Amino acid sequence: MEKLPRWSKITLKILGGLVALILIVFIALGLYVNANKKELLGTITKQLNKNLNGSLTIGNMEPTFFKGFPGVSISLKNVVMKDSLWKNHHHTLLDAKDFDVSVNTMALLTGTIEIKKIGISNATIYLFTDSNGYSNTAIFRKKDKKKEPETDEGGSDARLKKFSLNQVSFVVDNKKGHKLFQFDVDELKGEMDYSFSGWEAKLKLKTMARSLAFNTRRGSFIKDKMLEGPFKINYNEDSGIIDVAENQLNIGKDPFLIGAKFDTSKENTDFKINIKAPGILWRDASALLAPNISSKLNMFDLKAPIDVTCTIAGNMGPGGDPAINVTALVKDNVLTTPGAVIDSCNFRGVFTNNYLNGKGFTDENSAIKLYQFKGSYSEMPFSIDTVFIHNLDKPIATGVFRSKFEISKLNKAIGEETLKFTRGTANVKLAYKADIVAFKLSKPIVTGVVDITNADVSYVPRKLNFTNTAISLNFTSNDLFIKNIRLQSGRSVVMMDGTIRNFLNLYYTAPEKILLTWKVTSPELHLGEFLGFLGTRKTAKKVKRQTKSTNFSQDMNELFEKSMVDMHLRVAKVYYNKFLATDATADLFLSESGIGLKNISVKHGGGSLKVDGNISQKGKFNHFLINTTLSNVDIKNFFYSFDNFGMTSLTSKNLKGYLYSKTKIGGTITDQGRLVTNSLNGNVVFDVKRGALLRFDPIKNVGKFAFPFRDLDNITFENLNGKFDIRGPRITINPMQINSSILNMDVAGVYSMSTGTNIELDVPLRNPKKDEDITDKKEIQERRMKGIVLHLLATDGEDGKIKIKLNRNRSKGK
Incomplete structure (x- = not known):
């Protein structure tokens, strides 16, 4: 094994000496802290209480050297901070089980305290403002900017460099402003940098938002949502402005870009929060809002994410809701509403609760504008230049609706129970103003035109079919004018113009009072093609739809059933079975009870x-x-x-x-x-x-015996008058005289279309031709019954035909 070089050995010895020295120093500090715990605790308490208008108490203190290495970290237990009026409101500003303080080592050795870091764990921070505006944050005395900084007690610097919160309940409870902000802080880490003009803080946050209520009477925003992300905050002492730089904050599963500004120079602290969500689902966005807003928004839905920006501005004092302005961009989406599903939906939406400045941030002063609204309803494309909804307390909607589509697509939208379209084109341009009830248009005032061309339509309840139909509906603010209608049913062609006065009001309130006045002309009308009006109206079947639809079909069915029609016809030719008439005019009044x-x-x-x-x-x-x-x-x-x-x-x-x-x-x-x-x-x-x-057989049957030489096939008369009383199958022939070319006759009795015919005939045998030269009417009348008179009786025969026989009873009477 090689020996280490001499310089390496010296280096290791020096490092080892330094480590030993540091250990000796830390051991000495530990012994010092333990030996002087009571004095140090008093010094720290005094240092922390120096600028407080209240009291701060510390239960115990222990050194935790390695937490703040190379500095000294002291763990404070049961730290409680109360303002001077705590006995009145009983809301403790700070109650921390663990309060770690890191101090400067060298300053500590010289007998001074310089706090570099504070860590708070297992604690509650409660910022309370009573109904009179007093806050327990008054415990912190405001710094006198004109006064020179104090340098007593060794010139200690109590400003924080770093701080952290772990498992801390943070509450801002403002009774005067009806505001409640409550967060369960899982983790918060921050670093502070100070300058002559103020300070800058960098934060990393993970917290559960339990309440973000700008108005407790309305409910909370982002309730029970996890917030996680960084912040960069700047404070300017001269202006009192706290500026939160825009940064990404995750709220639940959705990323947001959030920035804010707080003006603490104002008595109640003005604030403005900017929020951006470039891709969020409608229901997820709705869940972040207060219940009074989300309950209404949840009646709608958008399938794909939308781009939303929002500003919330207000103050921490009394005054109700903050000002809220929202802008949303919707592209190629599917919109579900209480009454319909809109495909291919595009628009830019704007919401404000401050429509008129000075009127308050209320539902009554709220407005929604939807610009360049385009979509497709049941495959019918439409557009609305601007949808404007004002006063969300009693909403009123206005806009201009445009659409052009194949009219057969209406069947899916309104059903086929009343009207069924098979072809044709509709062109619509309508301006409307309507109340909104349960987020549906109610009783709209409509102006504009609906043009229908080349349409084939069936009126189902009456089984009437029309082809090549054209209709122009002109809506004014009160009345409906129906112009240029062309209806063709079989061989009949009808041209119609109509008017309904006070249409929209009666349509919604009293359809039975609607009076449709028609002017009808036709070159040729076949009544047999309109026999559906004689039939009983077919009850419209109620069909379940896959989506919630309006009651348009039911309303129209009720309108056709209950409304009245005043019809004025001018027809060149009228056909009915074998009947043909020309130059027909008629005034018809159609109601629920008949014609x-x-x-x-x-x-x-x-x-x-x-x-x-x-x-x-x-x-x-x-x-x-x-x-x-x-x-x-x-x-x-x-x-x-x-x-x-x-x-x-x-x-x-x-x-x-x-x-x-x-x-x-x-x-x-x-x-x-x-x-x-x-x-x-x-x-x-x-x-x-x-x-x-x-060639009337009953006469011929009698005449061939009584008048064998007279022309019974052609009995002529100049004038024949009489009166018949009809009662079902029986026709009573009131006494009448028949003066004809071959005979005269007195007739009276009953003619029956079934059984019961009983007609008395008095027939003189005298030939009327003998009296042709007589001009005196009185003499002719006296002569007509001269001579032999046959008294006959026409009755039912056994074969069902009328039989003529002698009326023996009348003969005897004579």
């Missing part, structure tokens, strides 16, 4: 037809009561158009002439537009001019 008919006028069969009345809807049947006036109507055409009114013996083939008539008649038609058999009830007053009875 009112007024001023209906058409040209038909060379004459005119006027109608008024009503149709009431009950179940599958429609009960009607109408008054009609016919003038110069071709009776053959008229009977043909209405299927001979249910009669089989007398049809359009048997009639000729021009009908003048007034009727008041009721009855029932089905939802298919068919007359219910035997349902008619009313009376008919008629006058047939230049008429003829053609």
Whole structure:
């Protein structure tokens, strides 16, 4: 083994001597501290109490040399610090089980105390301010800047160089300002550098935030969240400003950039905190806010992280909430709201609780603005230039909504229970102002236009289908104007313009009071294609949706069901089964109970037809009561158009002439537009001019025996009038005279469409042609019943057909 060089041996001896010397010094210091523990404890206590307006007590002191090596570290036990008014409020400023103090070794040997580091463990720090504004931090006397620094007691320097907190409960309880900040400090390490103008501190923090309540009546921010990260803090004694440089702080699992400024020169300490979260989930951000805010924000959600910046500014004195301003950037996100899910969502959002300066930091003075809002609802893209929501106590929202989309996509959004779209395009531009109830738009005031073109739509409750439909909805602040509507159903084409006065107010409050006034024109209208209006409305099925949706479909269904319609029609041609009319005009009033008919006028069969009345809807049947006036109507055409009114013996083939008539008649038609058999009830007053009875079998059956040489196939008459009373299947023929080309006849009795026909006929055998040259009407009337008169009775035959026989009872009576 080689021997060490001489210089190495000398070096080792010197190092060993130094170590031995240090050990001797530390042993000597230990002996010194133990020997002078009481005096040193008193000196330290006195040093720490020098600038206190209260009391500081220390239970015990032990040297812990190696903690502060090469200096001396002293461990103080049960350190308690109380202000002078502790007996009034009982909030101890400091109660530390372990309080480690590191002092300068050389200063200690000269009999002076220079504190270099303080470590506090297992302690409670409670900063208390009562309702009158007094704080227990008054224990620290304010330094008189004009007074020269004291150099007594050996010129000791009590300023800290380093400090640490471990397992410390830190509380700021401000009763006057309704503020409560409470932290369970797991670990806090700090270093202090002093300058002529103040100090600088570098901190490393790990703490649990139990409360960060700027207003205890509202609740706490970042409650029960772990905070971890570094801080760099500067204090300027001249300005009293504490500046916290921006640095990353982890709050829970999310990283934040946080900076702050505190102005301690003000009586209540003004503060401003800047917070940035470049990528945080909506719900995670909401969880950091006070309950009065988070409870509202949690009604919404954004799927992807968002970029948020926030400033919180206020003071530590009374006055309620601080000023809060938040800006959020949302890009290509999915927004979930109480009423809808918005895909491809983009906007810049701004929140402030100080919308009008001087009005206070309250919900009432809060506002939200969403700029360049774009998204897609049920695959329908839309945009809103600016969404403005003011007064979060009673929120009001305003904005301009724009959208252009394939209208078939509405089916997914509103359901297919009322309206079902299969094609077409919608172009929407609406400005709105609405209350917000439970974060849904309520009773909006809407102005703007909705244009629908080339649409195919079905009105499901009535089973009505329309093609090539065009609609323009023009909303004013009060009224709705429906313009340029084109509806096509089969062969029918209808052009419509409508107006609803006070629409939006009634839509939400009293849909049954809505009156839609229509002006309708059509070149050709086939009524059979609109028989759905006669049917019972199909009850809309309630369909469960995957997402929460608005009640739009239900509201629209209720609107169609309960609203009233005042319709004014002008139609060139009207078709219904065999019926054809021209130049039709009508005023219809549609309500929940049925249809009112007024001023209906058409040209038909060379004459005119006027109608008024009503149709009431009950179940599958429609009960009607109408008054009609016919003038110069071709009776053959008229009977043909209405299927001979249910009669089989007398049809359009048997009639000729021009009908003048007034009727008041009721009855029932089905939802298919068919007359219910035997349902008619009313009376008919008629006058047939230049008429003829053609090939009418009941007359021919009698006439071929009684009048074998007369033309029974063509019985003409100049004027025939009478009155029929209709009661179901029975038609009562009031006594009437028939003066025809081949015979005269008096008729009275009952004609039945089933059984019970009983018609008395008095037929003189005298040929009316013999009286053709007589011009005196009185003489003609006296002659018409001269000669032999047959008394006949028309009754039911065994084969169901009407049989004519002699009326023996009447003959005997004669």
